[in-house]
Amino acid sequence: MGDWLEKMQAQFELNFIKDNRWRYIVDGLSVTLKVTLFAVILGIAIGVFIAIIRSTYDKNKKEMRPGLGKFVLSALNVISQVYLTVIRGTPVVVQLMIMYYIIFASSNNKILVAVLAFGINSGAYVAEIVRSGIMSVDLGQFEAGRSLGFNYFQTMRYIIVPQAFKNVLPALANEFIVLLKETSVAGYVALQDLTKAGDIIRSRTFSPFLPLIGIALIYLVMVMFFTRLVGMLERRLRNSER
Amino acid sequence: MKKFFKVILATTMVVAMTAALAGCGGSQSADQPKAGDDNESPQKETLIMATNAEFPPYEFHEGQGIVGIDAEIAAAIAGKLGYDFEIEDMAFDSIIPAVTSGKVSFGMAGMTVTPDRLESVDFSDSYATGVQVIIVKEGSQITSVDDLFADGANYNVGVQTGTTGDIYASDDIEGAGLGTIERYNKGADAVQSLATGKIDCVIIDNEPAKEFVAANEGLKILDTEYAVEDYAICFAKGSELTEKVNGALNELIADGTVQAIIDKYINAE
Numbered sequence: 001m002g003d004w005l006e007k008m009q010a011q012f013e014l015n016f017i018k019d020n021r022w023r024y025i026v027d028g029l030s031v032t033l034k035v036t037l038f039a040v041i042l043g044i045a046i047g048v049f050i051a052i053i054r055s056t057y058d059k060n061k062k063e064m065r066p067g068l069g070k071f072v073l074s075a076l077n078v079i080s081q082v083y084l085t086v087i088r089g090t091p092v093v094v095q096l097m098i099m100y101y102i103i104f105a106s107s108n109n110k111i112l113v114a115v116l117a118f119g120i121n122s123g124a125y126v127a128e129i130v131r132s133g134i135m136s137v138d139l140g141q142f143e144a145g146r147s148l149g150f151n152y153f154q155t156m157r158y159i160i161v162p163q164a165f166k167n168v169l170p171a172l173a174n175e176f177i178v179l180l181k182e183t184s185v186a187g188y189v190a191l192q193d194l195t196k197a198g199d200i201i202r203s204r205t206f207s208p209f210l211p212l213i214g215i216a217l218i219y220l221v222m223v224m225f226f227t228r229l230v231g232m233l234e235r236r237l238r239n240s241e242r
Numbered sequence: 243m244k245k246f247f248k249v250i251l252a253t254t255m256v257v258a259m260t261a262a263l264a265g266c267g268g269s270q271s272a273d274q275p276k277a278g279d280d281n282e283s284p285q286k287e288t289l290i291m292a293t294n295a296e297f298p299p300y301e302f303h304e305g306q307g308i309v310g311i312d313a314e315i316a317a318a319i320a321g322k323l324g325y326d327f328e329i330e331d332m333a334f335d336s337i338i339p340a341v342t343s344g345k346v347s348f349g350m351a352g353m354t355v356t357p358d359r360l361e362s363v364d365f366s367d368s369y370a371t372g373v374q375v376i377i378v379k380e381g382s383q384i385t386s387v388d389d390l391f392a393d394g395a396n397y398n399v400g401v402q403t404g405t406t407g408d409i410y411a412s413d414d415i416e417g418a419g420l421g422t423i424e425r426y427n428k429g430a431d432a433v434q435s436l437a438t439g440k441i442d443c444v445i446i447d448n449e450p451a452k453e454f455v456a457a458n459e460g461l462k463i464l465d466t467e468y469a470v471e472d473y474a475i476c477f478a479k480g481s482e483l484t485e486k487v488n489g490a491l492n493e494l495i496a497d498g499t500v501q502a503i504i505d506k507y508i509n510a511e
Contacts, residue, residue: 106439108439188427192425196403199403200403202404207362208339
């Protein structure tokens with residue numbers, strides 16, 4: 001046991017202390033958090049937008065009179081469908097590399113490219129989550145809103161979306177956690193995120209144990225922390241039910 | 243009907259065996275057992291070589307297999323020692339962990355002997371010399387290695403994670419505040435980024451550099467070298483293989499086989 005502890009201590013020094021290798025981890029962590037944060041914001045923005053288009057179209061396609069409004073809505077719906085199909089049908093690593101090597105071939109801002117790639121990817125999943133939330137609110141709620149004199153958007157804004165948000169919060173939190181872990185493929189475009197930091201240390205010290213277990217623990221702690229935050233938010237939102 | 247299937251099966255097996263034997267015939271030495279006594283010969287042990295087959299001409303994918311200088315030298319060594327031979331392809335920075343954990347018999351990937359690596363593995367004698375060169379775009383501000391180390395230099399330097407280019411440059415460029423190192427999983431990815439102007443130069447081994455420059459227009463290799471180094475095969479610490487392989491390797495160097503293999507890939511252009 002003493003031997004093992006001593007060995008671990010030596011390993012710890014080799015992997016994290018020597019040559020200031022912990023700097024890779026700290027820098028990587030900040031990159032991972034930055035990319036995740038901005039990608040989540042972008043993803044939710046895109047997702048809500050797409051979800052509103054899709055659910056508005058699904059709910060109203062029968063009653064709408066033919067004309068410019070219907071045409072625009074159908075066109076937006078088709079574009080959303082294509083977006084969802086393409087993004088959900090291809091792996092995020094491939095999307096990231098397409099972004100980096102093809103679409104933004106001339107840009108050197110890797111964090112921006114990663115935020116766009118992960119945000120656009122996440123947006124597709126968020127869109128379906130939010131849409132399921134909007135569709136899950138009882139039609140009677142909508143009719144009640146309209147009969148009280150709210151127009152379509154007011155009903156959405158004040159009656160449907162708040163209820164939908166509560167319904168989808170667990171799924172959204174899950175999407176956030178998935179995204180946080182998904183950013184671990186950022187190393188493919190030489191972005192030094194947390195996982196790549198572990199890889200770099202591993203390539204210097206050739207001891208896989210501590211770098212890998214170390215970054216795994218950091219991811220785990222982050223996920224546990226965010227899960228707790230979401231739990232608190234959920235509890236708070238439930239107050240209104242009493 | 244059953245008999246018919248048996249005949250088909252037997253024929254297929256014979257064809258497959260012949261093909262397999264023909265496949266290794268080229269690279270293995272003459273003291274290979276004859277095809278006929280295959281059944282009687284004792285079970286041969288297999289040497290598994292770990293490599294990163296993204297490093298032409300030392301190792302690269304061609305058709306269904308991995309070929310190159312390292313692959314052929316290793317096959318020749320295995321043949322001389324009477325082992326079967328297999329190649330496993332992995333990320334460059336996974337090779338040493340694979341060797342130390344015993345997942346593979348040895349690692350051979352244009353790998354340079356460095357003090358850090360010697361702490362984890364044993365190395366064979368050197369079988370080839372590698373040169374680390376710098377690839378830049380045509381008309382780049384960087385015209386010699388010294389430009390990278392000039393006062394106030396601040397370039398984005400691309401490398402492959404865990405290669406000697408990465409290790410040296412992390413130290414003497416990034417460590418000295420003379421630029422940023424971008425670490426790619428593959429040399430080709432770094433070169434791709436250079437071609438699109440994301441980075442200013444790539445530090446990489448000379449031979450793959452030549453192939454990359456040939457494949458991408460508008461790139462060139464600087465005349466001055468970044469570093470000169472010796473390639474060797476790595477083994478788990480204290481492995482008995484080290485000595486055996488060294489013996490076979492030195493014989494192959496002495497009889498010109500190694501040089502012939504190197505010439506075949508490097509000078510035959």
